[in-house]
Amino acid sequence: MMPGETPERETPPATPTDPNEHADTSVQLSNMLTTFSLNRRITVLVLFCTILVVGVIATLGIPLELIPRGFESDSIRVTVPWRNSPAREVLDKITIPLEDELSTVKGLDSVRSRTDANGASVNLVFKQGIDMDVAYRETRDRVERARVLFPDDADRVFLSKEDTSGVPVAVIGVAVDASLADPYNLIQKQIVFPFKRLEGIASVNVDGLEEKEILIEADREMLEAHGLNIYQLSQDLGGDNFTLASGHVREGSKKFLLRSMARYHSLEQLENRIVAENLRLKDVAKIKYEEPEKDYSVRVNSKDAYALVLLKEGEANTVDVSRRIKETFDAMKDNPRLSGVETALLFNQGDLIQESLENLLSSGRIGIGLAMIVLLFFLRRFRITGIIALSIPLSLVMALIVMFFAGETLNILTLLGLVICIGLLVDNSVVVAENIHRWYQSGMSKRDACIRGAGEIALAITMATLTTVIVFLPVSLVEGQAQFFLLRLSIPISVSLVASLLVALVFIPLSTYLTLSEKDMNYRSSLFKTVHLKLNAVLRRGYELTLSPVNHAYNRLLAFFLKHRLDMLLVLVLTLAATGAIVEKVEFTTSDEESSNRFNIDVSLPRGYSFEESRELFRSIEAVLESNKEELNLTFYFIFHRTRFGRVQGTFDRKKMPDADVKQIVKELSAQLPEKPGVKYYLGDENESEDDSKDDVFTLVIYGDDLDQLDRTADELESVLTRVPGVLGAKKNVELPPNEMALQVDRDRAQQVGVDPNVIAGVVGFALRGSQLPRYREETREVPVRVRFEEEDRETLADLHTFGVPTAEDGVLPLSALTNMHMLKTPTSIRRRDKQISRTITLELDTDRVGRTRAALRQLIAQVDLPEGLSFNVSSNASSDEEELKNMQFAALISVVFIYLLMGLLFESFILPLSIIITIPMAGIGVAWIHFLAGKPMDMLGAIGCILLIGVVVNNGIVLIDYVIRLRAEGHPRSEAILLATDRRFRPIAMTAMTTIIGMIPLTFAEKSSMGLDYMSFGLTLIAGMTTATVLTLLVVPWAYTLFDDARERVTSIVQRASVARRLSPPEEAETES
Structure with missing residues (x-):
């Protein structure tokens, strides 16, 4: 009792x-x-x-890096350029054959691809622990197998080992003087190649830089007047500019490789090439050497510029790679060949890493100093x-x-x-x-x-x-x-x-x-x-005025609770009940969006916009960024846009704006952006991943093989989901397409006149986008060569209808006689994951009702009956949050069990450790209340802080109970031993607790680094948990010790009485039974 x-x-x-x-x-x-x-x-x-x-x-x-290796899986990206082709055609002719071969590489976690009008990009994400050198060799082998299935003019493939985080290791802006005749080769040789050669660099992507090409623009009337067509001309020119291995020849004991060469050695030779009797190429075509037409624009800090995006290999050390980039960049300033070229290192991840680590080191140094002050105060x-x-x-x-x-x-x-x-x-x-x-x-x-x-x-x-x-x-x-x-x-x-x-x-x-x-x-x-005596006197006086009265008050309060243990139980129950009431209001998250220093704004433009109108809109957006540059401390901003889609990327100085909220910044900027009918602005992702790690979004990924059915289903689901209360808006990962015309070949008519459908496709393709011919070779480089109709011969539908198609009997039929034309809706880009086309719907949620909105969306999606062949996956961050929270709770439970077993082993008792284990929920009281009062969600580091607390907060209880046992061994009664131990151990317990608590303050309130973790939740967890555990240890642990000691004694007494009763029981009963 x-x-x-x-x-x-x-x-x-x-x-x-x-x-x-x-x-x-x-x-x-x-x-x-x-x-x-x-x-x-x-x-x-x-x-x-x-x-x-x-x-x-x-x-x-010891090497330096930001995030340890293994946090992001390594990946290999395979890129196949094929310009000016419909996305569906690129998918069929390049992406699917490439995916089929690459899917056989060992150790793959997923295969993701993006197909657009400029080619295909396949990203192979590998499982952790895979040897990336072996994976790279296997990938290269599979690419060579797939290349035989590619179109003839898709002759280049690029492989790069990349870090799946998607964050570039550096971004360099390059502006060139307009008087430079050939900026492409200058930038490639003097800037791009030196960076590509650096150890650890996976790839160098140059946005906005186009290689000059030899463009043969045929005059349609002249060709038809001489009985020629664009298809025949392309075939003839393509077969007349080559170098071919023709076998081997022997001379005596020597063996030689024989090559047949038919390459042009000058543009004049190409112009004078005979294309028909008494007819040269220059008579029916104009030959130009110029940059290809651009359907996009790139601007950096309000200037027309090129942006070099450097990505590192997944296994490379970021700091070392960044240092090499900086050294190479500095060396370029002394390069005389780059006169007229202006370069700027806009972003360098290595600097941010060192800044983040320096912030931690600074917090550590301040923590050491504060801990020493605490020790000096006590000692x-x-x-x-x-x-x-x-x-x-x-x-x-x-x-x-x-x-x-x-x-x-x-x-x-x-x-x-x-x-x-x-x-x-x-x-x-x-x-x-x-x-x-x-x-x-x-x-x-x-x-x-x-x-x-x-x-x-x-x-x-x-x-x-x-x-x-x-x-x-x-x-x-x-x-x-x-x-x-x-x-x-x-x-x-x-x-x-x-x-x-x-x-x-x-x-x-x-x-x-x-x-x-x-x-x-x-x-x-x-x-x-x-000095020492005066300082000693001051510190002693300070201790006597502060902690000494607290020590005496503790002893008096503990003496009261040892005599009135039921009152202590009542206080604990009320405290735990109040804590339990607010625990559910403390949210858990695995992301920290606020710690980023980068933002994206995606811009979607409606149909009907021309490229000039799109350019005007983005210049207005640029003006808004420029006017806010100083207020937001923007270090640089980058604008890329096409006719129907654009992206604005910016980076601000986190050091000058430590408390800045990226989402709030984007909302403030969005409010100032020009409002145009049909123009929509979205908060974009840093990478193209289908998973979304933000807390206030809900992401639904739909998979299927039928692209049209997938689009219809995505549109229908979007309209339904956006009507759920708490959903602010939606965004699909599909760019709106331009108006597109489809040619349906009349196969019966084509067969009657002996025309292969591939010839029809070739005529249209060669005439509009041009045919890629073998490259023209100069002394040190090769120049692309392309043939097509002049612009005035291919700008209207009427021109398209009258394109001549050669027949089997050397005749020519107009294209309209062999095809039917109709409008077709097709996406600008097609994304696939694990060989299935995917559509991602990202719903932006009201931050004040995220939990309720997610629950409503899940309930609604569970009732959706998708068409056959389609499936979906909810990749909301809530799913990962719940899994991670369960993982942390399981880890915490196992940690408590291990600690109990360890104390049982060392104390040689199963009962005694229970009086110390009770300090763990005492720490939980402080953790819950500090997050609730601060309005701060608990993140992954905060959860790890809870696990660390489990092992730390029991230390004071161990020291206290250990001393109680020693005093009782010296003959002190239990209450006297407890009060004496509490009095004598108050100073070391307070000292160790305060060094830990005060040592964590600099880390908790350190300003956020440009690229790093937010330590506030972690620091608050340790500070609040240690505080409540220390304050309550001197009361709760002795109180619990008396309860368990009484319980142990009663159990021992019962066992002893039962043992005595068995020994004293009369043997007559046994004899009677026998």
Whole structure:
């Protein structure tokens, strides 16, 4: 029965947890290390100096990167250019054959493709752990197999190993003087090629740069007057400009390769080429050397420019690649061939990485300084504070050594782990040093005080360290981001804490022994003595006015609750109930959109817009960006547009706008953009992925093979879903097409006159977009050659109707006699995933009702009956959030079980650890309330902070209960032992807690880096959790200890009585039964 107002009954400790045995065990654990350090002082000091030297080497040599390798899967992109072709034709002739071959590459996770009028791009995403060199060789082999199926003029294929994050490693703007005759070759040779040759660069894409070509524009009337047509002319010219391997010939013992060469050596030779009797090419065609017509525009910072986008290989180190780019860029400034070319390094990811890491390092340095101030406030001694401060660099250096030789990198997660440890690394040293000083001041010699002080506390700090390290064991039992983050944080934190334990048991006793004076005071300088005494007096007075009254108040309050345990239970129930009521209001997210410094605005234009009208609209958008450039601290903005679609990309200085919300910036800009009928603005993605990681969107991906049916279904679903309350708008990942005319071949008529449908397609294709001929070779390069009709012969439908098609009997029929024409709706681009065409509908949700809207959308989609052959997948971020939350909850549960088993093993009791485990929900109270009051959702780092808290908050309880057991072993009654332990352990508990809490403040409120994680949720979790756990540990843990001690005693008593009853039971019953 739980006592109400009556005092508890004093009981001695039970036999299973023998305190004397417990104390002897802890002394034995550390005596060997401590005695060795005192006996072999030079050896130990040399050992630590060696560690420092190796640590410096490891620190200078460890690679730097932003996100650890493995967060994003590696990928290989295969690009096949084929200009001015309908997307459907590119899909049939290039994309599908290429996908079929590439799907056989081993280790694939997914195959994604995008097909448009300029060619096909297939992205192979591989599973983690795949050897990318082997994958690249296999991909190249499959591409060679597929090339035999490509059209003849699709003769170029580009392969690149890329990072699937989609973020370029650098962006360079290039503006050239209008007087330059051939900017393409100059930029390619002097700028693009030097960057392509750099180690770690996957590809260099140049937006806006077109290669000049030889354009043969045939005069239709002249051709027809001489009985020629465009199809025949293209075939003749294409077959007359080649280099062909014709076999081998032998001369004596030598073997030679024979080549047949029929290439043109000058434009004059091409112009004078005979195309008919007494007819030269120049008589029926104009030959030009110029850039091809552009159906797009590229502008950078309000200037016509070219944008070089550099992508790195997935396995390359970003910082090293960025450094090479910067060196190459700087060297170009001295290149005399680039006079008249203006270049600007608009974006360099390496600079942002170093900025992000420097922010973390700065937070760590400030945290160390604050932790030292806290120690000095409590200890009031410069020497011991300095000794304990040395435990931080020593432990961190040991961790860096292990990470360096384990092949790890110093990235934003591993560095975060090291910064987290700053407040934790001094805990063991503080407890050991404080205990040594307590015994020394009691009259012991220096040596005995060091051995007794370290040995007495060894088991407690060993257990406290292991409970923190053991929380990372469940990393192999979870999946997704939870596993990735836990694994990367576990190495620096675990190694640092184990190193701090070694430092506390070896270095701290030795350093304390060497710095302790036999006299109370021994100053070499009277000035130092005066300063020290005055500072000591000030700090002592500060402690007596602040924490000393708190200590006494705790003891009085604890004495009350030990006598009125039912009241304590009531307080706990009410507190937990109030916390439970607000827990559901704290949201969980795996993304942090606000930490980005980049934004996109996609622009959709209606039918009927000309390219000139589109250009005028985007110049107006550009004017809005320019007028807001200073206010938004835009570092650069990039505008790309076609007739019906455009994209605006911008980057702002996150350092000058640490609290800026990207979505809010885009909304403010959108409000200033010109309003035109049919023009729509969308917040775009950074990459072309079908998955959306934003919290306020809902993404539905529809798969199928019938493109028309897919479009109809997507349109119908969009109209239904946008009517759900809470949906603000929708966007499909399909660009609106231009008006397109389809030619339906009359196969019966074509067969009668002996015309192959491929000839009809060839005539139309050659006449309109042109036929790609073998390249014209100059001394150092090859120039594209294309033949087509002059513009006035191909600009109207009437011209198209009268195109001549050669027949089998050497006659010519007009195109209208062999085909039927009708309007056709087809997309500008076709996206496929795993060999299925996909359409993505992205719904923008009201941020105030995201949860309710998602639930309504899921319920509605569950009732949708899709046509046969179609399927869909909801890739809303809510799905990943729920999975990650379950993973984190499972990891937390397993961590609690592991900690309980560990404490049971070390305390040799199943009951005693329960009184310490209760500190975990006490930490949860602070975590829930701080996120609720701050209005801050918990992110992945915050969830990891909760798991870390599980191992940290039990430390104070372990130290407290360990001392209670020692005092009871010395003969103190239970209540007296609890009150005495709470009084004596108040200072070290408060000291270790405050070093951790105050050490986390700089990290929590550090300004956001341009590319990094938001640490606020993580910092708030540790600060609030440690605060409530520390405040309640000194009350709840002793209270729980008495309850479980009583329960253990009652169970033991019942078992003992039952055992006695069995021994005393009369044997007559057994004899009677027999």
